[in-house]
Amino acid sequence: MKKLGLIMAGLAIMTMAACSSTKVTSSWRSNNAPQLQKDNKIMVMALVPQKDRTLRSQMENYTVSELRRKGYNAVSALQTYGPQEMGKMTEKQVVQQLQGSDVNQVMTIVMLDKGRERTFVPNYSPYGYYGFWPYYSMWYSRMYAPGYFTYNMKYQWEGNLYDLKSGQLLYSVQSQSFDPPTTERMAILYAQRVVKDMAKQQLLAKQ
Known part of the structure; x- marks a missing residue:
């Protein structure tokens, strides 16, 4: 029984890890967008609430x-202008x-x-098929056992790349x-996923 408990705990941890993710849901590239030149300077500017300034930096x-x-x-x-400089300016x-x-x-x-995000988790767990009565009694009892709710944090992001000269x-x-387990881990995965997508969209030169 103790061994089964350890196995179930391990499965729960693996499930939580699998649920934690950062992914690109959609992307678009302008038909006449040129491939970015490596000698051009790209300024990255994150726009998040003031209370999340650490996340902006990450x-x-x-x-x-x-x-x-x-x-x-x-x-x-943020490194170039500081946290407040642009907040004092007009567009x-x-x-x-x-x-x-x-x-x-x-x-x-x-x-x-x-x-x-609120998600309902029914009181079901993996079970082997070991005969009619164990299977029937397990499901019969669980049909009347209450499930529970879990609460997960969800972020939605939009990244836009503009050409300064044309405004395009x-x-x-x-x-x-x-x-995400931490905001830092989220920032790392975001950067990896988005830059990979930029390469896929052929905005970045092949290495």
Whole structure:
């Protein structure tokens, strides 16, 4: 019985790990979007609530790191301008400042939604087929046993890549993160998934 309990606990941990994920749900590339040049500068700018400033730093830094790993000249807006600088400017002033710099493209990462998701889990668990009566009695008793609710954190993200000179939207990607173990792990997986998708969309040069 003790061994069975350990097995069930292990299965539960594996199930929780499998449920934790970050994935791209959809993406789009403009038909006339050119492949990004490695000598161009890409500024990564995460837009999240002020209370989640640590998450902003993580999303920018890991996306910058992943782009640099591919050989691109990426920089973080937070590292370049600080947490408050652009918040004091109008949209026109922000655009003018960026256009007056040596930045060629801007990649925004916007937190569209963050919330807890409620899921009902019935009181069922794996069971072997060991004869009619054990099978029948197990299911009969569980049909009347109450299940329970679990609460998981879900994030929805949208990333957009703009060309500063023309103002054109070059690329857009939507993704979701479900019950990440930490925000840092979510940021790492986000960067990996999105940059991989950018390569798939042929925005990035082959290494």
